[in-house]
Amino acid sequence: MRTGGVTLRLLDKADKEILRLPRTVKGALFDFQHKFKENPRTPGLKLKQLKGDSRLWSARINDEYRALLLRLAEDDWLIVSVKHRKDVYDRLSYGINHVTGGIEYVDLQVVEDSVLRRLPPQEPSPADPVAAPAPAVPAQTEPAPPEPLFAAWTDAQLSELGVAEPLVPVIRTLTTEEQLLGLIEYAPQLTGEVLVALFDGKPFEEVRNEVTAPVAAPEPVDTEDFQTAAERPATVVTTSDDALREALEAGDFGRWKVFLHPTQSKLVERRYSGPARVGGGPGTGKTIVALHRVRHLVAQLPPGYNKPVLLTTYNKNLAADLRSRLLELGGEQLLSRVEVSHVDQLALRVVREAEPGSRKQTIDDNQAVREWREMLDELGESEWDAEFLHDEWTQVILGQAVGTRTDYFRARRAGRGKNIGRSERAAIWQLAERFTQRLDRLGRQTWDQVAERSARLEIGREQRIRAIEQQREEANGLDNIHLQDGSGGWLRYRYRHIVVDEAQDLRPAHWKMLRAMTARDTDDLFLVGDTHQRIYKNQVTLGSLGINIRGRSAKLSLSYRTTRQILRSALEVLGEERYDDLDGSTENLAGYRSVLSGGVPGTHPNTDWTTEREAIAEHIQAWDAHPDQRIAHEQIAICVPTNQMASELAYTLAEHGIRALEIGAEGARGEAGVHVGTMFRFKGLEYQRMIIAGVSDGLVPRESVNLLRHSDPARYRREVQRARSLLFVAATRARDSLDIFWHGAPSPFLAHLLL
Numbered sequence: 210m211r212t213g214g215v216t217l218r219l220l221d222k223a224d225k226e227i228l229r230l231p232r233t234v235k236g237a238l239f240d241f242q243h244k245f246k247e248n249p250r251t252p253g254l255k256l257k258q259l260k261g262d263s264r265l266w267s268a269r270i271n272d273e274y275r276a277l278l279l280r281l282a283e284d285d286w287l288i289v290s291v292k293h294r295k296d297v298y299d300r301l302s303y304g305i306n307h308v309t310g311g312i313e314y315v316d317l318q319v320v321e322d323s324v325l326r327r328l329p330p331q332e333p334s335p336a337d338p339v340a341a342p343a344p345a346v347p348a349q350t351e352p353a354p355p356e357p358l359f360a361a362w363t364d365a366q367l368s369e370l371g372v373a374e375p376l377v378p379v380i381r382t383l384t385t386e387e388q389l390l391g392l393i394e395y396a397p398q399l400t401g402e403v404l405v406a407l408f409d410g411k412p413f414e415e416v417r418n419e420v421t422a423p424v425a426a427p428e429p430v431d432t433e434d435f436q437t438a439a440e441r442p443a444t445v446v447t448t449s450d451d452a453l454r455e456a457l458e459a460g461d462f463g464r465w466k467v468f469l470h471p472t473q474s475k476l477v478e479r480r481y482s483g484p485a486r487v488g489g490g491p492g493t494g495k496t497i498v499a500l501h502r503v504r505h506l507v508a509q510l511p512p513g514y515n516k517p518v519l520l521t522t523y524n525k526n527l528a529a530d531l532r533s534r535l536l537e538l539g540g541e542q543l544l545s546r547v548e549v550s551h552v553d554q555l556a557l558r559v560v561r562e563a564e565p566g567s568r569k570q571t572i573d574d575n576q577a578v579r580e581w582r583e584m585l586d587e588l589g590e591s592e593w594d595a596e597f598l599h600d601e602w603t604q605v606i607l608g609q610a611v612g613t614r615t616d617y618f619r620a621r622r623a624g625r626g627k628n629i630g631r632s633e634r635a636a637i638w639q640l641a642e643r644f645t646q647r648l649d650r651l652g653r654q655t656w657d658q659v660a661e662r663s664a665r666l667e668i669g670r671e672q673r674i675r676a677i678e679q680q681r682e683e684a685n686g687l688d689n690i691h692l693q694d695g696s697g698g699w700l701r702y703r704y705r706h707i708v709v710d711e712a713q714d715l716r717p718a719h720w721k722m723l724r725a726m727t728a729r730d731t732d733d734l735f736l737v738g739d740t741h742q743r744i745y746k747n748q749v750t751l752g753s754l755g756i757n758i759r760g761r762s763a764k765l766s767l768s769y770r771t772t773r774q775i776l777r778s779a780l781e782v783l784g785e786e787r788y789d790d791l792d793g794s795t796e797n798l799a800g801y802r803s804v805l806s807g808g809v810p811g812t813h814p815n816t817d818w819t820t821e822r823e824a825i826a827e828h829i830q831a832w833d834a835h836p837d838q839r840i841a842h843e844q845i846a847i848c849v850p851t852n853q854m855a856s857e858l859a860y861t862l863a864e865h866g867i868r869a870l871e872i873g874a875e876g877a878r879g880e881a882g883v884h885v886g887t888m889f890r891f892k893g894l895e896y897q898r899m900i901i902a903g904v905s906d907g908l909v910p911r912e913s914v915n916l917l918r919h920s921d922p923a924r925y926r927r928e929v930q931r932a933r934s935l936l937f938v939a940a941t942r943a944r945d946s947l948d949i950f951w952h953g954a955p956s957p958f959l960a961h962l963l964l
Contacts, residue, residue: 221445289314308371310426311443313397323391355384442471484734485761491941492770495737517705556663660718667725712738766800772807779940781961811948822861899943
């Protein structure tokens with residue numbers, strides 16, 4: 210923020226502090242910043258240097274509150290804290306971290322008070338001071354004092370990891386997780402992350418490589434050069450009026466627009482020599498990175514009015530959310546250079562461009578499986594299961610663009626389960642042909658067919674473009690007008706950059722289409738996703754589809770959404786399942802952690818579905834009855850296994866005077882009310898309080914999945930993994946609290962919660 214030659218910045222930690230202040234103080238801060246930039250020496254601001262300190266100053270915000278500022282240079286200032294005037298002279302510490310090169314500020318008094326509040330309580334004194342003394346008992350050995358949490362690491366090791374040195378004496382006193390969480394609430398960010406990782410049992414080398422190294426300064430750090438330190442990514446600051454207003458007015462939900470973790474910033478601004486992928490668990494900011502990446506790419510574009518950047522994801526609901534967030538991030542100016550579309554909509558547009566007269570109805574997977582069942586019934590065919598045939602058709606025949614029976618005989622079926630011989634493949638091929646003919650006769654097509662057709666069209670377009678480019682090279686840069694005309698116009702790639710959110714749920718044909726839509730160049734494809742959250746059956750190996758991400762993959766590991774308590778329970782849901790990395794290797798959530806703290810998830814058994822619905826309604830009413838627990842109902846969500854259960858639950862809530870909004874393909878149908886829907890509908894969303902209902906054996910996973918255990922073990926494993934992922938996604942939508950309800954026997958996935 211610069212006016213009249215004065216720069217005023219706001220440190221990330223100060224922003225978090227300000228969010229807790231009364232609204233009137235926030236308003237006064239806006240007035241203060243403008244006055245300060247006009248003239249820091251204005252008498253009403255009472256700018257003065259703190260005694261005994263050469264850099265730390267205070268200035269008046271209003272009668273009660275003061276801004277604490279570091280003077281970085283002559284007219285360059287950094288707000289590090291906003292305090293009540295009586296607390297300005299607490300024990301304050303600031304400096305430049307020798308590892309990250311970022312500016313860190315610590316209020317040692319507040320930190321110590323926070324830790325002391327969490328010390329174990331003393332034994333209570335007797336209720337009756339005149340009561341007779343207890344009979345003498347033999348002296349017993351005093352219990353050994355608890356072992357300090359970080360006794361295994363030396364001061365030098367903690368310093369090597371980037372822990373703030375002024376906090377080391379306090380760190381040495383910590384003996385409980387509660388004290389640790391009290392400390393990191395006020396500690397510099399890297400210090401908190403390092404301590405949590407060590408507490409969670411990560412080896413020293415692993416913490417250094419996964420937590421410290423990604424944010425370390427690339428050059429030697431001068432711990433006296435504050436102005437240079439303020440420019441480093443590790444000093445998370447905002448410097449514009451608009452950014453400050455967004456962060457403070459929007460609260461926690463708006464901070465993503467302004468403050469990025471240094472690791473996120475590096476991924477956003479890096480130049481990639483080809484396709485790149487960012488992974489990480491729920492709440493680690495993958496979508497935020499994707500949105501900021503879009504803004505960064507647009508900023509590099511030459512002036513124009515076209516839309517050379519595509520932002521896409523796997524469904525309409527998430528695409529609408531991305532559009533809304535992108536508008537918040539950069540306004541209409543940013544949105545004017547970006548096409549936001551869900552990938553099926555994009556594929557359908559490509560097909561309709563090529564086949565303008567087609568009026569086929571597009572049906573989803575559930576409708577397609579019903580068509581398979583009807584066809585098998587009509588044929589009297591009982592050997593094959595409709596879901597198996599649909600998966601074989603979509604994953605193998607369409608997924609690999611198999612065009613002939615001979616090609617199908619050669620097609621790979623890795624991960625598809627039971628082996629099938631040549632005669633069985635011939636029978637399946639014949640049924641697939643009849644099914645395709647049936648859809649044509651009915652004037653229908655599936656989304657898989659649309660994706661496969663669009664991929665073929667875009668690959669053909671790319672081949673024509675490359676032929677033109679080759680001819681131009683051979684002609685020393687001259688265009689062949691006849692060749693251009695023969696190709697259907699002056700062809701060019703549809704996009705310069707493509708950014709994909711929730712990449713794990715795209716079909717193979719989608720990837721072929723997207724690969725062909727942009728030239729194979731720097732910064733062409735940027736994808737974010739987490740295979741632990743894959744809720745559809747689309748398992749791909751990107752390298753085999755022409756998308757090489759080797760050497761250009763990164764992983765985020767710090768959750769900004771979910772508390773440690775919820776995170777532990779959610780990770781247990783995944784069990785011992787193995788997950789891929791979208792490129793043929795395995796993926797894990799090693800290092801996935803949170804520095805947020807809250808209550809353990811609540812568990813609520815019930816006898817039947819009716820009593821479970823009543824219990825959920827009463828649970829919400831209990832929140833509403835307490836002013837300190839009451840929140841807006843749209844910040845409460847309930848997810849269930851089926852659409853019918855969602856409707857029944859919404860009806861029960863209405864009977865109790867609680868408005869429920871069912872989540873559909875377009876999102877919530879209304880504005881104010883508790884959000885209710887199936888687990889699939891909550892992907893990409895987050896709520897302060899999350900209720901997962903109907904987590905019963907036979908519903909999670911479905912009984913039909915259990916029946917596959919012996920008849921098709923490979924398919925059973927895939928379906929169980931998908932069911933675990935779906936419950937994992939639902940659990941990690943929660944920010945503050947998670948409650949799990951079931952009736953009858955609980956899901957086997959909850960075994961860890963019920964020990």
